[in-house]
Amino acid sequence: xxxxxxxxxxxxxxxxxxxxxxxxxxxxxxxxxxxxxxxxxxxxxxxxxxxxxxxxxxxxxxxxxxxxxxxxxxxxxxxxxxxxxxxxxxxxxxxxxxxxxxxxxxxxxxxxxxxxxxxxxxxxxxxxxxxxxxxxxxxxxxxxxxxxxxxxxxxxxxxxxxxxxxxxxxxxxxxxxxxxxxxxxxxxxxxxxxxxxxxxxxxxxxxxxxxxxxxxxxxxxxxxx
Numbered sequence: 001x002x003x004x005x006x007x008x009x010x011x012x013x014x015x016x017x018x019x020x021x022x023x024x025x026x027x028x029x030x031x032x033x034x035x036x037x038x039x040x041x042x043x044x045x046x047x048x049x050x051x052x053x054x055x056x057x058x059x060x061x062x063x064x065x066x067x068x069x070x071x072x073x074x075x076x077x078x079x080x081x082x083x084x085x086x087x088x089x090x091x092x093x094x095x096x097x098x099x100x101x102x103x104x105x106x107x108x109x110x111x112x113x114x115x116x117x118x119x120x121x122x123x124x125x126x127x128x129x130x131x132x133x134x135x136x137x138x139x140x141x142x143x144x145x146x147x148x149x150x151x152x153x154x155x156x157x158x159x160x161x162x163x164x165x166x167x168x169x170x171x172x173x174x175x176x177x178x179x180x181x182x183x184x185x186x187x188x189x190x191x192x193x194x195x196x197x198x199x200x201x202x203x204x205x206x207x208x209x210x211x212x213x214x215x216x217x218x219x220x221x222x223x224x225x
Contacts, residue, residue, distance in 0.1 A: 011200040015165035016047025027052040035059035039204040041136035057125040062107035076147030084150040138194030139167030
């Protein structure tokens with residue numbers, strides 16, 4: 001088993017550079033798009049996109065949590081009006097249409113706020129028919145990434161690849177059944193929490209996300225994407 005010091009990443013940017021090395025086969029292709037999950041996944045995704053010379057975009061997805069059990073996803077919403085539901089969870093908890101609509105409205109408001117703040121009116125990078133790398137800073141329960149994969153699938157990509165620096169073993173296995181491929185640099189055990197595997201895991205702010213997405217390099221790739 002690797003020593004703790006061999007697994008811990010200095011920060012998200014360094015983790016992104018390490019992840020990019022594993023993803024080199026996707027470099028310099030015109031059919032690849034990198035999506036960062038806000039907020040912590042965006043600095044990681046930036047380094048991946050820069051190394052691969054690929055378009056970068058933010059993918060805002062909001063998990064729809066079951067009332068009283070918010071960590072349990074009954075579905076998810078994403079930009080472009082994508083709505084995905086886990087019908088088994090909806091049936092098991094006997095969730096009414098009114099309850100679902102109430103949760104959806106609240107999350108839709110936050111989704112729209114974030115999309116407006118991050119993109120500033122720029123349209124999303126096209127996904128249909130392309131290889132989509134969905135990047136986050138790590139996978140603990142994986143609920144947000146599962147929601148992201150489901151939402152991206154509705155946009156008809158050619159292939160969906162989940163890419164993270166670190167993740168829990170079982171969560172990576174679960175995602176492997178949903179995505180076409182999972183790339184995870186480290187699966188330490190016991191895992192406990194994503195933040196344990198970073199020396200600097202300070203919160204990524206909305207301003208940092210906006211700064212990354214507004215950088216000249218990213219803007220050029222978004223516009224050419």
